[in-house]
Amino acid sequence: MTSWANPGARDLHLDLRDVVRPGARGVRELLVDALREAVRSGRLTAGTMLPPSRTLAADLGIARNTVAEAYADLVAEGWLASRQGAGTWVLNTGARTDPPRPRGVRTTARHNLMPGSPDVSEFPRAAWLASARRALTDAPNDALWMGDPRGRPELREALAGYLGRVRGVRTSPETVVICAGVRHAIELLTRVLGPAHPIAVEAYGLFLFRDAISALGSSTVPIGLDDDGAVVADLDRYDASAVLLTPAHHNPHGMPLHPARRTAAVEWAARRGAYVLEDDYDGEFRYDRQPVGAMQPLAPDRVVYLGSASKSLAPALRLGWMALPDDLVEPVVAAAGGNQFFVDSLAQLTMADFVTSGRYDRHIRRMRMRYRRRRDRLVEALAPLGVGVRGLSAGLNLLLTLPDGAEREVLQRAGGAGIALTGLSVMRHPAAGPDVADPDGVIVGFGAPAEHAFAGAVDALCGVLEATLR
Structure with missing residues (x-):
């Protein structure tokens, strides 16, 4: 009797229902196709360990040699890797490097200058x-x-x-x-x-x-x-x-x-x-x-x-x-x-x-110094451009005030240059009255880029501002 309780085994779902039909392709061929498709589609990602051949054979109700031969075929094709004592694992997904995005979700920008975002590479x-x-x-x-x-x-x-x-x-x-x-x-x-x-x-x-x-x-x-x-x-x-x-x-x-x-x-x-x-x-x-x-x-x-x-x-x-x-x-x-x-x-x-x-204290102090250096670098780069700068004394953002009508153009140019920013206007309450100033501006976060990418992000931003304000 087949046991479905295999202590320590890895589960793997594969649909081989075709093998029960008369005239169906060979079990080994079907198994190879099913595994290849699972890898190609990204359902099995690079590094995923596969069940031992004995376990997968028991789960599928097929011969152990069939599983071993299917694994060997895919190792030869470069889809899987195997080593004695280490098992068998996915080597090459053959899939897209980025997962599909839901409709309406913005593509990740090359330069993330969104406000309120820390440098997670420094976690x-x-x-x-x-x-x-x-x-x-x-x-x-x-x-x-x-x-x-x-x-x-x-x-x-x-x-x-x-x-x-x-x-x-x-x-x-x-x-x-x-x-x-x-x-x-x-x-x-x-x-x-x-x-x-x-x-x-x-x-x-x-x-x-x-x-x-x-x-x-x-x-x-x-x-x-x-x-x-x-x-x-x-x-x-x-x-x-x-x-x-x-x-x-x-x-x-x-x-x-x-x-x-x-x-x-x-x-x-x-x-x-x-x-x-x-x-x-x-x-x-x-x-x-x-x-x-x-x-x-x-x-x-x-x-x-x-x-x-x-x-x-x-x-x-x-x-x-x-x-x-x-x-x-x-x-x-x-x-x-x-x-x-x-x-x-x-x-x-x-x-x-x-x-x-x-x-936690040590991490905060370390990041405080790092963010201060970034803020100083950004302020220095912005100085020749004549934009107003607010919010210098604390936080991970700067507010850049712009001439009337420039906010929309800066955001459009930034999008084309792969820069993620936030416009000041989206922060304004819809019911705010005329007694509240309504300047154009953008909010620039200097926390998110990794250290090696920060200079490039600043240069890209300055290029957008210079092209808009010249």
Whole structure:
């Protein structure tokens, strides 16, 4: 009797139904064709280990020699490789080097100057792996269950200490909730706040957050912006349940929120029973100024602190956090479904070790110096072109202000040159009034290119600007 339980074996799906039909081609020929097609199509990628011939023969109900001969044929053709004791694996896919893209998805640009994007080639792989090993070795068995809906206690404790030490946040592990990034946090908070009252946002800000709020049936209203940051006095125009601010480093203009306006915002929240949602945008990366602390310590019962590892480490981690007022913890957990579905426990344990071991601090300091050198190189290259430059003191972006009508042309030329940029206009709230300045501009991220590619990206950008502005 054939056993379908082969300990240690690799599964491989191949459809050989043709062999049961009278007059069908030989089993070996069909198997070779099926394997070749699986490799050619990319379903079996280069380096994929194939099952031992005995295992695949048992799974398919055919002779072991037939599988061995089919493997040998494909090794001879260069599709597979085999070595005694090492097994058989895919050598050459014969497929396209890039996977098919869904319609409507932009092709990856040669020069990625999109804002808010870190250099993922500098992800600290060895240090992260060391933390992952230690975290997994020390992990209790219950870490492999869903666990506390707020997130792993080890990470919440590590973040409470880190945020207090580095950003001045006043919180405890009990009021920290782990989420899958700042956008996810805003979605959860929008569910808690409900659609009855709008959420106020800065007149210029990340459109993804506005879209997330709108997708949940709530609305946003804009407050003004000037050289001191968000005009929080505008909040009195609305019956808003919360205001979303970037007080450490405005996105995209780059200024910090004036201390008097910080105080005014928390006073408004206390007076109205509302909340301030503090997106600590680029709080880790500052260059020419003393660090601007978090706003949350002014009123921990009214301010929700939001942060993530997306720019400090990598977006793919999908790892974020909220430091919540006491009265929001249970509603936010309930809005998340009552379980920690969104960030796996092992990633949380790894991040906890990464923070407590000091590796996170070392990585931030190293990248801060690297990004500062890139910013200086970019500013130096832009100087002869006569464009306005804002947002110099912190973050991973610069805002380039342009003559009227130049934004569209710069974006078009950039697209043709393989440069990914963001136009300032998409950051403007659709309901922002004439009292809010409406300049042309582009937002240039200097974080994403790998170190060896940065000079080429800067030269390409300057070429586009020079061709537009000459």
